[in-house]
Amino acid sequence: MTDEPHAIIVGAGFAGLSAVGGLRKAGVRVTMIDKNLYSTFQPLLYQVATGGLNPGDIAYPIGGFTARRRTRYTRGDLVDVDTDGRRIKLADGREFGYDYLVIATGVAANYFGVKGAEENTLGLYTRVDALRLRDHIMNGFEWLSDDPDGGRELTITVVGGGATGVELAGTLGELRRDVLRATFPDVKPDRVHIRLIEMAPALLLPFHPKLREYARKQLAARGVDIRLNTKILEVTPDRVLIGDGQSLPTDLTVWTGGVAAPQAAAGWGLPQGKNGRILVGPDLRVQGSDRIFAAGDIALEPDEPSPQLAQPALQEGRHAAAQIARLVRGEQTQPFRYHDKGIMATIGRNSAVVQLARGARITGTLAWLAWLGLHLLYLLGYRNRIATLINLSWRYIAWGHGGGVIVGDEPMEALHASAPAHAGPPPAGSAPAGDGTGDQQALRQAE
Numbered sequence: 001m002t003d004e005p006h007a008i009i010v011g012a013g014f015a016g017l018s019a020v021g022g023l024r025k026a027g028v029r030v031t032m033i034d035k036n037l038y039s040t041f042q043p044l045l046y047q048v049a050t051g052g053l054n055p056g057d058i059a060y061p062i063g064g065f066t067a068r069r070r071t072r073y074t075r076g077d078l079v080d081v082d083t084d085g086r087r088i089k090l091a092d093g094r095e096f097g098y099d100y101l102v103i104a105t106g107v108a109a110n111y112f113g114v115k116g117a118e119e120n121t122l123g124l125y126t127r128v129d130a131l132r133l134r135d136h137i138m139n140g141f142e143w144l145s146d147d148p149d150g151g152r153e154l155t156i157t158v159v160g161g162g163a164t165g166v167e168l169a170g171t172l173g174e175l176r177r178d179v180l181r182a183t184f185p186d187v188k189p190d191r192v193h194i195r196l197i198e199m200a201p202a203l204l205l206p207f208h209p210k211l212r213e214y215a216r217k218q219l220a221a222r223g224v225d226i227r228l229n230t231k232i233l234e235v236t237p238d239r240v241l242i243g244d245g246q247s248l249p250t251d252l253t254v255w256t257g258g259v260a261a262p263q264a265a266a267g268w269g270l271p272q273g274k275n276g277r278i279l280v281g282p283d284l285r286v287q288g289s290d291r292i293f294a295a296g297d298i299a300l301e302p303d304e305p306s307p308q309l310a311q312p313a314l315q316e317g318r319h320a321a322a323q324i325a326r327l328v329r330g331e332q333t334q335p336f337r338y339h340d341k342g343i344m345a346t347i348g349r350n351s352a353v354v355q356l357a358r359g360a361r362i363t364g365t366l367a368w369l370a371w372l373g374l375h376l377l378y379l380l381g382y383r384n385r386i387a388t389l390i391n392l393s394w395r396y397i398a399w400g401h402g403g404g405v406i407v408g409d410e411p412m413e414a415l416h417a418s419a420p421a422h423a424g425p426p427p428a429g430s431a432p433a434g435d436g437t438g439d440q441q442a443l444r445q446a447e
């Protein structure tokens, strides 16, 4: 044991990792806790989901990060915070005492109470989500190519016209146009339908109207069926019911419609605001607490809410660490000020929108190169950067020539009875048929 004050950071995302350096410099002993062994670079999840990147490219081992900073890392899932006793509890029953606590757990999907959405859609928040989606997409293409009559059609519905929905829909449009021809040559692109549904009257709401219009045109040019002003009432396994009473057929529905605190946050005993986010004061201390901070997507300062993006998370993590250092020195804390550097989103190859904080706007190839460069810069680890550069270059230079896409495995589950999966789980006790894929599925389900 040492006399150093002990800080626990829960969540090794942008906010949590950016808090480590400042705490160590201030002589604080740090324990990092995350439920995964790796930190996920969420902005490139859609590339994994569409077969452009390998899952390892966007994941960095947390232990490797913490070891170089003389910080302890342990894998665990936060379930309870004892504010008075200054202890936290993990799902496996372990307890840890702290002098200071930083909650940086990020958020999860918000289904806004839409009936059937949670059960019948795929998400895009974790690496597992991205792999699951990739397997369903690739399997869908194979299902089309497996059809001797050529009558099958595949409809992918993306819900949410924010940056994630736009990026995913744009890349799916390119997959249909380029990859199908090269990888599944017997499938005509017009048998694949990509639909993007957004409740608001425009895509990419935080962007300037000219950038929104650019993105809309770019998506339309990639064959995406864009439905604005469209409220989703219900999602069933094979239909999306929308506000005007229409029932749209769908084979895969992807939910990128919004975020909220993970359900587990309700058990932490900390004050929660809109969408379950943890309420903090101007210095990022959790309201009503002296020693607990929240940073990143999970934190909500009600008077000056930060956007739920990587930059605010990075800045808030650093700020929380700096405030703990001040408290350790017996100084007063300072309020957090977000330095807005701008926002960007990509639609596909040579197509992106960039809006700088001072108002400058860029579109097209220059914006796309800026998007690419910035994402490479913020990825953790040289190996990941190099692998991502190679894989994305390969994707955008060579994917029309076959081999440009990373195909997956058969999905672990069929999404619905008529869904494009070759085999659902075999009935109990039955022998797997044909090529043994049933075997493989049974094995994977048993894992």
Ligand SMILES: Cc1cc2nc3c(=O)[nH]c(=O)nc-3n(C[C@H](O)[C@H](O)[C@H](O)COP(=O)(O)OP(=O)(O)OC[C@H]3O[C@@H](n4cnc5c(N)ncnc54)[C@H](O)[C@@H]3O)c2cc1C
Pocket (backbone or CB within 6 Å): 010, 011, 012, 013, 014, 015, 016, 033, 034, 035, 036, 038, 039, 040, 041, 042, 043, 044, 045, 046, 076, 077, 078, 079, 104, 105, 106, 107, 124, 125, 163, 164, 262, 264, 295, 296, 297, 298, 308, 309, 310, 311, 313, 344
């Ligand atoms: C698909 C997608 C694309 C995005 N694209 C962009 C983009 O292009 N640009 C941009 O600026 N932002 C983008 N964002 C948003 C950005 O990724 C987030 O704002 C950012 O990751 C928030 O950082 P964070 O540290 O708060 O949380 P996260 O990065 O989500 O990290 C949270 C960590 O907490 C861990 N955790 C969660 N619950 C627990 C628990 N109970 N116990 C222990 N550990 C836990 C998780 O495993 C995770 O490692 C995107 C988000 C998504 C989902």
